[in-house]
Amino acid sequence: MIYDVDLTTIWAAIIAFAVFAYVVMDGFDLGIGILFPGFAVGEERDQAMNSIAPVWDGNETWLVMGGGGLFAAFPLAYAIILPATYPLIIAMLLGLVFRGVAFEFRWRDERHRWWWDIAFTLGSVIAAMAQGMILGALLQGVAVENDAYSGGWLDWLSPFTLLTGVSVVIGYALLGATWLIWKTEGRGQAHARRLAFWLALGTLAAMAAVSAATPYLRYDYYRHWFEMPGVLLTAQVPVLVAVGAALFFWRLHRGAERVPFFIALAWFLLGFIGLAISMFPYVIPPSVTIWDAAAPAQSQLFMLVGAVVIIPLILIYTGWAYWVFRGKVGTEGYH
Amino acid sequence: MLASLDPVILARAQFAFTVSFHFIFPAFSIGLASYLMVLEGLWLKTGNGVYANLYRYWLKIFAVAFGMGVVSGLVMSYQFGTNWSVFSDKAGPVVGPLMAYEVLTAFFLEAGFLGVMLFGISKVGKGLHFFATCMVALGTLISATWIISVNSWMQTPVGFAINARGQFVPAGSWLPIIFNPSFPYRLTHTVIAAYLTTALVVGAVGAWHLLKDRSNPGARRMFSMAMWMAAIVAPIQIMAGDAHGLNTLAHQPAKIMAMEGHYQSHPDGAPLILFGIPDSTNKRIDYAVEIPKASSLILKHDLNAPMAGLDTIPVDRQPPVSIIFWSFRIMVGLGFAMLGLGLWSLIARWRRSLYDWPWLHRAAIVMGPSGFVAVIAGWVTTEVGRQPYTIYGQLLTANSHSPLAAPAVAASLLAFVIVYFFAFGAGFYYLLRMMAKPPERHEAEPARTPQRAAGITPAPAVDQNIAPSAVESADDL
Numbered sequence: 001m002i003y004d005v006d007l008t009t010i011w012a013a014i015i016a017f018a019v020f021a022y023v024v025m026d027g028f029d030l031g032i033g034i035l036f037p038g039f040a041v042g043e044e045r046d047q048a049m050n051s052i053a054p055v056w057d058g059n060e061t062w063l064v065m066g067g068g069g070l071f072a073a074f075p076l077a078y079a080i081i082l083p084a085t086y087p088l089i090i091a092m093l094l095g096l097v098f099r100g101v102a103f104e105f106r107w108r109d110e111r112h113r114w115w116w117d118i119a120f121t122l123g124s125v126i127a128a129m130a131q132g133m134i135l136g137a138l139l140q141g142v143a144v145e146n147d148a149y150s151g152g153w154l155d156w157l158s159p160f161t162l163l164t165g166v167s168v169v170i171g172y173a174l175l176g177a178t179w180l181i182w183k184t185e186g187r188g189q190a191h192a193r194r195l196a197f198w199l200a201l202g203t204l205a206a207m208a209a210v211s212a213a214t215p216y217l218r219y220d221y222y223r224h225w226f227e228m229p230g231v232l233l234t235a236q237v238p239v240l241v242a243v244g245a246a247l248f249f250w251r252l253h254r255g256a257e258r259v260p261f262f263i264a265l266a267w268f269l270l271g272f273i274g275l276a277i278s279m280f281p282y283v284i285p286p287s288v289t290i291w292d293a294a295a296p297a298q299s300q301l302f303m304l305v306g307a308v309v310i311i312p313l314i315l316i317y318t319g320w321a322y323w324v325f326r327g328k329v330g331t332e333g334y335h
Numbered sequence: 336m337l338a339s340l341d342p343v344i345l346a347r348a349q350f351a352f353t354v355s356f357h358f359i360f361p362a363f364s365i366g367l368a369s370y371l372m373v374l375e376g377l378w379l380k381t382g383n384g385v386y387a388n389l390y391r392y393w394l395k396i397f398a399v400a401f402g403m404g405v406v407s408g409l410v411m412s413y414q415f416g417t418n419w420s421v422f423s424d425k426a427g428p429v430v431g432p433l434m435a436y437e438v439l440t441a442f443f444l445e446a447g448f449l450g451v452m453l454f455g456i457s458k459v460g461k462g463l464h465f466f467a468t469c470m471v472a473l474g475t476l477i478s479a480t481w482i483i484s485v486n487s488w489m490q491t492p493v494g495f496a497i498n499a500r501g502q503f504v505p506a507g508s509w510l511p512i513i514f515n516p517s518f519p520y521r522l523t524h525t526v527i528a529a530y531l532t533t534a535l536v537v538g539a540v541g542a543w544h545l546l547k548d549r550s551n552p553g554a555r556r557m558f559s560m561a562m563w564m565a566a567i568v569a570p571i572q573i574m575a576g577d578a579h580g581l582n583t584l585a586h587q588p589a590k591i592m593a594m595e596g597h598y599q600s601h602p603d604g605a606p607l608i609l610f611g612i613p614d615s616t617n618k619r620i621d622y623a624v625e626i627p628k629a630s631s632l633i634l635k636h637d638l639n640a641p642m643a644g645l646d647t648i649p650v651d652r653q654p655p656v657s658i659i660f661w662s663f664r665i666m667v668g669l670g671f672a673m674l675g676l677g678l679w680s681l682i683a684r685w686r687r688s689l690y691d692w693p694w695l696h697r698a699a700i701v702m703g704p705s706g707f708v709a710v711i712a713g714w715v716t717t718e719v720g721r722q723p724y725t726i727y728g729q730l731l732t733a734n735s736h737s738p739l740a741a742p743a744v745a746a747s748l749l750a751f752v753i754v755y756f757f758a759f760g761a762g763f764y765y766l767l768r769m770m771a772k773p774p775e776r777h778e779a780e781p782a783r784t785p786q787r788a789a790g791i792t793p794a795p796a797v798d799q800n801i802a803p804s805a806v807e808s809a810d811d812l
Contacts, residue, residue: 053450053453053454054450054451054453054454054455055450057401057402057405057445057446057449057450058443058446058447058449058450060405060409060446061438061442061443061446063409064408064409064412064438064442065435065438065439065442065443067412067413067416068412068431068434068435068437068438069435069438071412071415071416071423071427071431071434071435072427072428072431072432072434072435073431073435075423075424075425075426075427075428075431075502076424076427078415078416078420078423078424078427078431079416079420079421079423079424079427079737080420081416082413082416082417082420082423082737083416083417083420083737083738083739086417086740086743086747087743087746087747089413089416089417090417090747090750090751093409093410093413094750094751094754096406096409097406097407097409097410097754097755097758098754098758099406100402100403100405100406100409101402101403101406101758101759101761101762103402104398104399104402104762104765105399105761105762105765108399108765108768108769109761109765119758147424147500148420148421148737148738149420149737149738150738152740153740153742153743295427295428295431295432296428296498296502296504296505298504298505299427299428299429299431299432299504299505302432302505302509303432303435303436306435306436306439306440307435307439310439310440310443311439314439314443314447317443317444317447317448318443318447320447321447321448321450321451324450324451324455324458324459325450325454325455325458
């Protein structure tokens with residue numbers, strides 16, 4: 001039994017890692033899409049696009065990994081979450097279709113480039129919003145009966161899910177802006193720096209609002225966060241966010257190029273840890289735990305063998321691909 | 336109004352639509368990735384600049400097609416859960432890990448090296464760049480292997496047990512599941528189909544430009560390569576298809592009966608129905624043109640071998656004859672047309688008129704899209720032919736779907752149709768426009784490589800993109 005439990009927890013961690021990798025990597029891609037209309041037509045837009053063109057496809061693969069991994073390791077969770085958030089999933093996928101084709105199409109059709117730029121932005125906003133709302137829908141709880149979703153097809157819509165949706169849009173935009181601070185220079189960078197300031201304020205406000213609302217959604221969450229002695233640990237999360245905030249604005253003001261991006265990532269990581277504190281051990285609050293939803297041990301074990309060998313390899317060659325395109329985009333470093 | 340529609344039919348329509356659209360792209364990119372690998376390899380080996388130019392020419396097309404494949408494939412990884420959640424829950428423990436392996440071993444490999452393949456030409460050495468191209472090509476093949484294994488297991492399920500929750504779980508080893516009875520046949524048939532499809536597209540593009548300028552070296556080379564492929568691979572494909580059919584006869588006889596249009600059993604030799612119109616109410620083929628006993632000869636290698644018909648299968652377990660009778664004939668007919676084109680090209684070579692026979696070139700243009708049509712027709716044959724099951728003989732389609740709300744499924748189906756026609760319609764238009772441009776002597780890199788800073792030059796000015804040093808060694812990548 002212990003063996004079974006361990007395997008399931010490991011898979012929960014692997015999928016959490018894949019989802020986080022997705023949020024981190026596609027987050028800044030989508031963020032650039034969200035900010036795109038604010039960039040000057042021409043060089044600034046092209047630079048922003050070029051900074052993600054070689055990597056967006058790999059970044060998006062983590063979403064396939066998250067979905068596929070959930071299907072394989074926790075088939076019941078996959079079979080409940082997707083029907084429960086049906087319109088959101090469809091909206092996300094269609095948004096990603098537009099976002100994805102725009103990368104190539106905008107270079108192939110100069111006359112309609114403005115059109116594909118709009119599609120790029122709309123697709124990015126819709127995908128980010130839908131992802132945030134899916135998260136909110138999970139947090140607020142999903143009606144389950146007899147191992148199947150038993151709610152209506154609009155149950156996911158609530159003020160809380162709208163809040164989480166908007167929060168993710170703002171957060172991704174921050175990742176996009178800080179990524180551009182790192183990868184561009186000159187006017188584009190100065191613009192990104194101004195955006196990052198306001199977006200950081202927005203992200204912090206959004207984190208505060210979601211954090212304030214979450215414990216009151218369910219007593220379980222409240223208990224996880226505020227009961228002794230756990231509170232000694234959970235209290236570190238907001239403290240670290242605050243320390244990061246001080247560092248962020250200081251370094252942003254001093255002209256740092258990489259630190260803002262990594263602090264924004266750290267905020268996402270802390271938010272992610274906060275989610276885990278709220279939800280664990282449920283994969284679908286309030287009724288389905290990771291063990292309820294787990295695939296049989298032989299399925300999880302079979303995949304684990306591959307995952308342990310292959311995920312490090314993936315990280316190595318993904319890292320190499322990023323390394324190949326290191327440095328500023330669209331400046332002398334690239335000539 | 337929407338609520339009166341059958342949500343299961345809508346869900347099936349949605350899956351059929353999204354998967355058929357998706358299948359077009361891998362059918363092309365599997366073959367094209369390998370073709371690019373061959374082109375770059377030949378360039379590195381021979382130093383002949385024609386190969387480098389062709390590589391760049393097709394690389395730009397590959398980038399657009401691959402992007403569409405990625406986004407339409409992403410949709411597929413969520414289609415299982417949105418509309419087919421009962422299937423996902425029950426079959427997840429078996430097919431889920433195989434798909435997870437596809438992501439781990441193939442998708443990341445393709446995506447990870449694609450950036451370097453598209454944009455890294457001047458950033459990594461030639462050897463490393465060739466390595467990236469090889470990895471992308473390998474990724475497409477690994478991807479095909481896993482997903483065909485999943486599909487084949489659903490067609491010929493073995494090596495499983497049913498647990499207390501009613502889930503399919505591996506009974507022991509994973510090997511019989513991965514290498515299930517129809518897998519080797521289906522994989523061979525599908526991968527060859529992808530190669531043939533690509534060859535026909537490349538051949539059509541080459542022929543198009545030969546008609547305009549028969550001295551264009553790029554057009555000549557691509558046409559010749561494509562015609563070799565068609566001549567060699569089309570007959571192999573027909574044999575592979577025949578072997579696949581025999582395998583299907585052994586494991587899914589009802590599918591063969593429907594493909595052949597055999598409503599009735601034939602105790603002493605079944606006819607091969609070439610054409611006719613299936614009449615499913617009266618259970619017969621009208622206006623049939625048939626060769627007596629030929630079906631028994633092909634499928635059992637014996638003129639008088641008895642063949643069971645659909646009358647031996649309960650009505651509610653029969654696949655719909657009227658669809659797959661046609662889709663099968665379309666696929667086979669096109670297969671023989673491809674063989675004909677390949678043979679014609681051999682005659683042209685022998686007559687030394689491969690590049691100066693306009694009718695051959697026109698035929699090659701007409702055959703350009705035939706690979707896609709054949710692939711979709713074959714796909715319809717095998718998928719509709721395994722109805723009424725999702726997992727053959729084990730799980731009915733009618734018992735696989737999610738708790739569906741008709742308005743939600745109908746609205747999302749409509750959204751998919753609109754978005755796909757719009758987004759991918761534009762994509763096809765751009766692809767055709769790129770193909771309509773002849774391969775030039777100094778084919779540019781994809782039009783917006785990140786390393787070219789401010790100079791994001793629009794397509795008409797591509798030639799200016801090449802730095803002077805690059806022009807001198809014009810035939811280098």
